[in-house]
Amino acid sequence: MITRRLALFRIAKASTVAAAVAAPPVIAVLQPKVAEDPALVRLGQKVMRLDTVCQHRKRAKEAARKAYDATAPELPAALLVTSYSEDFVQWERETDPDGEPVYPEGHFPQRRYHTSSYLAQELRSWVDVEGLDDEERGMELEIFEYLQDRLPIADRYERGIESALERSDYRKASGAHFLACHALEKLVGRIAKLSALTPEGITIKAQAYDAWIRSGDERARQFASISLGPGIAGDICRVLSEKDEA
Incomplete structure (x- = not known):
């Protein structure tokens, strides 16, 4: 499971904007002036549950593929x-x-x-x-x-x-994994449309990015950074700016 600090570090490293202006240890100690968007928090919780499902089905698909290749x-x-x-x-x-x-x-x-x-x-x-x-x-x-x-x-x-x-049973395992990845992709898309108001929200977005990348969905490696990267970079800049203004 990705930690709050590691999540922020990974996405900051992946984004040129965030890497230039944000240090995860600094963000981690910020005290937000507002509460995080409840919709983003709920979606983050759903991502964590679906992450568990994706990983389970990913392992099942890999095992089924090994069995297929052997015979x-x-x-x-x-x-x-x-x-x-x-x-x-x-x-x-x-x-x-x-x-x-x-x-x-x-x-x-x-x-x-x-x-x-x-x-x-x-x-x-x-x-x-x-x-x-x-x-x-x-x-x-x-x-x-x-x-x-x-x-x-x-x-x-x-x-x-x-x-x-x-x-x-490869077809069944592959189909189940595909459905879980597709559901995760839709959740990530909804999260990408929301702005993170606090370090908690930034962590939620980073965890969603990490979950999608690890899901085994080939589309994730192509689109995860495009879908979430710019938004997270903007969220980090905004949170830092609000801290400076406080």
């Missing part, structure tokens, strides 16, 4: 796209259960592979060899054999992936 089958080499097969069978790029690109060691960019649906689609549209000359007939039969050989391989691979997902 998921490797992508068969027979399904990889070649200069020969790319001319007549569509393909997909290799991704993980979250749809993120996979880059196995020694493979960049992503590996491309033929799926069972694309292989079956080409088999259904296979040209009848009747009426073709010997060269054309040989080419079509070669394609037919290629598709026919790889379709069961693709079926087994995809069934193995699905079985690994079901045994690990």
Whole structure:
């Protein structure tokens, strides 16, 4: 859990404005002239409760992912796209259960592979060899054999992936974590719209920032500073200014 002093220090360090004008030890001893906004206090309490939920679900998702990785089958080499097969069978790029690109060691960019649906689609549209000359007939039969050989391989691979997902319960764990992160993001958005009137309020905002960053939400690392940083910097400057005027 982030402490009041650590929270202020982290956000001050992350903000050029706050870093230039604010020292957390100074803010920590300020005596506010007004009470903190009750709405901000309530939202801060909700963030702390949701932080606990996010961390629990984050750990559950990580455990489920390890279980999935331990049992998921490797992508068969027979399904990889070649200069020969790319001319007549569509393909997909290799991704993980979250749809993120996979880059196995020694493979960049992503590996491309033929799926069972694309292989079956080409088999259904296979040209009848009747009426073709010997060269054309040989080419079509070669394609037919290629598709026919790889379709069961693709079926087994995809069934193995699905079985690994079901045994690990990864979809459920990932979905639960996503919902918690989404709820936390909405709370952070509401907090960002409020002004902190006291050091307590600044700490609440900093704790919200810290909770979102630690949640495992990929959006947090991209948007947390943008969403909360400028507001916290302004709050620190205002609180310091009010202290000087007191």
